[in-house]
Amino acid sequence: MADLLDLTVAEAAAKIAAGEISADEYGSAWRAAAAADELNAYLWTAEHVDALEPDWNGAGESAPAGEGEATPYGSNTPAPADSGPLAGVPIAIKDIFTTQGIPTTAGSRILEGYRPPYTATAVRKLTAAGAHVLGKTNMDEFAMGSSNENSGYGPVLNPWDRGRVPGGSSGGSAAAVAGGLAPAALGTDTGGSIRQPASLCGIVGLKPTYGAISRFGMIAFASSLDQCGPFTRDVTDAALLLSVMQGVDPLDSTSVGIEGGIELPSREDLAGLRFGVPRELGEATLDAGVRAVFEATVSRIEELGGQIVEITLPHAEHGISAYYVLAPAEASSNLARFDGVRYGLREGGDEDLIEMYERTRSEGFGPEVKRRIMLGTYALSSGYYDAYYGQAQKVRTRIAQDFDTAFADVDFVITPTSPSVAFELGAKTDDPLAMYMNDFFTVPMSLAGIPAIALPAGLAAPEDGGDGAPRLPVGFQIAAPAFAEQKLLEAAHALEGALGFEAAASDAIPWKGGAHA
Amino acid sequence: MIDREQVLHVARLARLRLDDAEVETMAGELSGILEHVDRIRGLDLEGVEPTSHVVHLENVLRADEPWQSMPPAVALASAPEPFDGAFRVPSPQADAD
Numbered sequence: 001m002a003d004l005l006d007l008t009v010a011e012a013a014a015k016i017a018a019g020e021i022s023a024d025e026y027g028s029a030w031r032a033a034a035a036a037d038e039l040n041a042y043l044w045t046a047e048h049v050d051a052l053e054p055d056w057n058g059a060g061e062s063a064p065a066g067e068g069e070a071t072p073y074g075s076n077t078p079a080p081a082d083s084g085p086l087a088g089v090p091i092a093i094k095d096i097f098t099t100q101g102i103p104t105t106a107g108s109r110i111l112e113g114y115r116p117p118y119t120a121t122a123v124r125k126l127t128a129a130g131a132h133v134l135g136k137t138n139m140d141e142f143a144m145g146s147s148n149e150n151s152g153y154g155p156v157l158n159p160w161d162r163g164r165v166p167g168g169s170s171g172g173s174a175a176a177v178a179g180g181l182a183p184a185a186l187g188t189d190t191g192g193s194i195r196q197p198a199s200l201c202g203i204v205g206l207k208p209t210y211g212a213i214s215r216f217g218m219i220a221f222a223s224s225l226d227q228c229g230p231f232t233r234d235v236t237d238a239a240l241l242l243s244v245m246q247g248v249d250p251l252d253s254t255s256v257g258i259e260g261g262i263e264l265p266s267r268e269d270l271a272g273l274r275f276g277v278p279r280e281l282g283e284a285t286l287d288a289g290v291r292a293v294f295e296a297t298v299s300r301i302e303e304l305g306g307q308i309v310e311i312t313l314p315h316a317e318h319g320i321s322a323y324y325v326l327a328p329a330e331a332s333s334n335l336a337r338f339d340g341v342r343y344g345l346r347e348g349g350d351e352d353l354i355e356m357y358e359r360t361r362s363e364g365f366g367p368e369v370k371r372r373i374m375l376g377t378y379a380l381s382s383g384y385y386d387a388y389y390g391q392a393q394k395v396r397t398r399i400a401q402d403f404d405t406a407f408a409d410v411d412f413v414i415t416p417t418s419p420s421v422a423f424e425l426g427a428k429t430d431d432p433l434a435m436y437m438n439d440f441f442t443v444p445m446s447l448a449g450i451p452a453i454a455l456p457a458g459l460a461a462p463e464d465g466g467d468g469a470p471r472l473p474v475g476f477q478i479a480a481p482a483f484a485e486q487k488l489l490e491a492a493h494a495l496e497g498a499l500g501f502e503a504a505a506s507d508a509i510p511w512k513g514g515a516h517a
Numbered sequence: 518m519i520d521r522e523q524v525l526h527v528a529r530l531a532r533l534r535l536d537d538a539e540v541e542t543m544a545g546e547l548s549g550i551l552e553h554v555d556r557i558r559g560l561d562l563e564g565v566e567p568t569s570h571v572v573h574l575e576n577v578l579r580a581d582e583p584w585q586s587m588p589p590a591v592a593l594a595s596a597p598e599p600f601d602g603a604f605r606v607p608s609p610q611a612d613a614d
Contacts, residue, residue, distance in 0.1 A: 117591045211572040224570050253577035254570070321554045332531060339532070341604050346597035353609040358534040370533055374524070374543060375550060377531040387558055393567030395557050400568060432546055433553055449571030482571070 023088030087130030110364025120217025137172030167197030180511035192442025199475025214249030271305030289460025332376030417475030
């Protein structure tokens with residue numbers, strides 16, 4: 001059985017299609033692995049869902065399968081297709097994606113018990129390609145956080161060291177894949193919520209271009225930044241999942257898809273490709289171990305024939321400031337819908353509507369969500385709008401222009417993914433700004449809307465660990481121009497082969513029974 | 518930078534009810550964050566176009582054809598207090614004076 005769980009998604013799907021392994025056996029093995037979750041990575045697994053009352057919506061039936069595929073009501077979860085590129089493959093889904101009839105909370109107590117009437121397009125595309133929903137993963141409440149400690153359902157533990165965070169906000173998805181509890185998972189990335197946890201958990205995380213994948217059914221945090229993407233063990237699987245999920249969706253008018261689609265990458269060298277290293281990286285605050293892995297990876301790129309070029313992103317240092325105005329501003333508006341009227345929690349207020357709103361929201365939201373709503377409401381309030389929100393939108397323009405200028409000269413921009421390796425649980429919970437700084441290297445790409453991938457590149461000792469503390473994974477980030485995902489995946493594939501992270505870290509890799517054992 | 522009165526004002530706008538301890542903490546934390554964010558207020562960005570959205574799309578329209586909407590029973594299935602095919606709420610008039 002362990003052999004089955006060692007297969008990548010692409011390998012397993014090929015073996016299932018060829019009849020070499022049974023989809024039932026493969027699926028059961030993963031269901032058993034998911035059910036043995038000790039990391040609090042899952043909020044729901046397939047077992048829990050099977051035990052639910054099926055007539056949940058009071059209508060006596062779920063939406064008719066296949067009927068009106070393009071209507072909100074018709075976008076249900078059809079039974080997984082029998083054939084397709086993901087036939088028989090179970091995938092863990094971040095709990096921010098609506099799944100018809102399957103509880104969906106976005107990590108918030110305000111949505112406890114909520115069972116959505118339709119399924120997110122990204123999930124529906126996976127099931128249409130033959131995938132099964134393995135479970136719903138834990139996350140920072142409404143995707144606000146960088147450690148998964150803001151979940152209303154308890155923190156997720158990092159499978160490399162259970163005293164440390166998995167990163168966030170998609171911490172459950174990252175821990176599930178890294179911990180051998182899922183072969184692949186879906187996450188969302190608003191300012192780094194796929195790339196940072198992928199980095200801290202030593203797996204691959206891809207944030208596609210804004211608009212590459214439909215946002216329909218993704219509970220909105222910051223609508224102009226949110227984008228969904230895969231967590232996988234390798235670059236090929238990331239390409240496979242992206243190829244299935246990308247595309248225009250009539251239910252999301254900001255979706256545009258990727259022209260020409262996505263093919264599995266095959267490139268083994270980097271000859272003729274130019275990689276830009278931001279000059280500003282020299283001044284940036286990051287751990288020595290992370291910097292060493294970054295520099296070693298840069299050498300690998302050169303060995304593969306890639307050319308390293310110094311570039312400048314002069315406004316990237318203001319990314320965090322702009323992001324923590326724009327994202328909370330959009331969130332304060334998006335989260336107005338949680339008011340105790342149509343779904344989720346309702347608290348008191350028998351006498352008065354406003355009192356009901358206030359009590360529901362105060363009971364239902366956790367501290368970080370309240371903080372962001374307050375920050376966003378303040379930034380949008382009369383007298384401050386231009387100074388904060390307007391100015392942040394202009395910074396965003398400047399950051400996007402910096403990337404445009406860089407990409408006129410280079411094919412990719414490379415940085416570390418996160419300034420440190422996984423930190424200890426509780427280390428940053430009392431200092432919101434220190435927590436926000438985790439996103440320093442990932443936020444600029446989000447603001448510019450461009451694709452970026454996080455690759456595990458090596459191991460480093462944590463600076464907050466004692467002597468003999470186990471070394472932890474370090475991520476490497478490659479960003480590309482908008483919709484250049486194919487090129488990005490090809491380069492990442494070549495680099496991944498040369499880095500040989502899985503072989504180098506073999507004994508320590510949790511999904512191979514290392515830290516998990 | 519953000520005082521207690523401002524916190525209470527913003528909380529009212531956001532329909533959040535904060536207890537005394539939360540007001541204190543929020544004032545300190547928001548001030549700290551805004552102090553960092555304030556660095557962008559000093560940047561000279563005169564004439565720079567604001568970006569609200571990175572994908573350059575014109576209005577996206579769909580064909581004006583009826584499609585299947587959610588049946589009322591399904592839409593009401595998750596409501597805390599469904600009543601006679603509608604969402605029931607406390608009176609908005611109760612507080613009027």
